[in-house]
Amino acid sequence: MLPPILANLRIPAMASPMFIVSGPDLVIAQCKAGIVGSFPALNAREKDGDPPLLDIWLTRIEEELDRHNQANPDRPAAPFAVNQIVHRSNARLERDIEICHKHRVPIWITSLGARPEVNAAAHDCGGIALHDVITNTFAKKAIEKGADGLIAVAAGAGGHAGQQSPFALIHEIREWFDGPLLLSGAISTGRAILAAQAMGADLAYIGSPFIATAEANAQAEYKQMIVDSGAEDIVNSSLFTGIHGNYLAPSIRNAGMDPAALSGADSSAMDFGGGAAKAKAWSQIWGSGQGIGAVRAVQPAAELVDRLAAEYAEAKQALAAL
Incomplete structure (x- = not known):
């Protein structure tokens, strides 16, 4: 059963938190x-000596959504989520946890490790904790350490993607887990959202299509490349961060590199400290999932959600007719 939030x-969907790309807008x-909109806490990077930008971002998001809800009581905003790289x-994790706890963030997403203290902080302020996983083994560890739900990151997802088919991954998790389960991996249409539910997921987890939106914090060239590219333009490599991820060829x-001749790197190359060492992996080498063939134009995020909602309703109707 899904928690009320x-x-x-x-529509049964959450926007995934994308490094650099996802911000308050x-x-x-x-x-x-x-x-559900989301962003990585590490995207909020202030200059030395400035007040924490994460605190400022959360205040702005809360205030703007509150104003929207007061003006639109019949159409309230969905909740938001913050992603913590654990x-x-x-080195910022403890500070960012304190800020999110102060703001009573409703949905916490954890990545690259399951930490009981992060889940406890989410629960203490009334939130829920979702952990992203790429295998059934990691899924079991996350629930054992107190996560409320899981995000199954399957093959075809953008950024740090898993390697398993969504059919296999969702099936194995659903054999033992009946809590909140989201699916990530090449979901860019309303039909794909319905397919995720048919497989056993509760919600779709959608990232790459939102890169090509007016509000995304991405270069115009990046957005246009999303529009112009398809699944065959996606390359999987561990070179840039030490973890296998999907990138635009x-x-x-x-x-200046050959996408067909990339070397690899092991997990010791991961560094989420200052961020500068791996900036190239996200500012010059652009991540994307395989589902971008459905992205036809750069548009406002609201128009993208409108399209997904219309396609989802049409897909349900068509399936019922069968």
């Missing part, structure tokens, strides 16, 4: 459109 969305637009190299070529 996830049960009354316009995009999150607010996603929530107003009726799906890898040991993230044209951006790799633009950086």
Whole structure:
């Protein structure tokens, strides 16, 4: 059964937190459109000596969504989520947890490690904790450590993607887990959202299509590359961050490398400290999932959600007719 905070969305979907790309503008637009908006806490990077930008971002998101809800009581905004990278190299984690706890963030997403203290902080302020996983083994560990739900990151997802088919991954998790389960991996249409539910997921977890939106914090060239590319333009490599991820081949070529001849890197290359060391992996080498063939134009996030909602309704109708 879904917790109440996830049960009354316009469509069963959550926007995934994308490094650099997801910020307050995009999150607010996603929530107003009726799906859960999210961003990585590490995207909020202030200059030395400035007040924590994460605190400022959360205040703005809360205030704007509150104003929207007061003006639209019949169409309230969806809740928002904050992603915490719990890898040991993230020196900001403890501070960011305190800020999110102060703001009573309703949905916490954890990545790159399951930490009981993060789940406890979410629960203490009335929130829920979702952990993203790429295998059934990691899923079991996350629930054992106190996560409320899981995000199954299957093959075809953008960024740090899993390697398993969504059919296999969702099936294995559903054999033992009946709690909140989201699916990530090449979901960019309303039909794909319905397919995720048919497989056993509760919600779809959608990222790459939102790169090509007006509110996304991405270069115009990045947005256009999403529009112009398809699944065959996606390359999987561990070179850039130490974890296997999916990237746009044209951006790799633009950086002077051959997408077909990339070396690898092991997990010791991961560094979420200052962020500068791996900035190239996200500012010059652009991540994307395989579902971008359905992205036809750069548009406002609300229009993208409108399309997904219309396609989802049409898909349900068509399936019922069968």
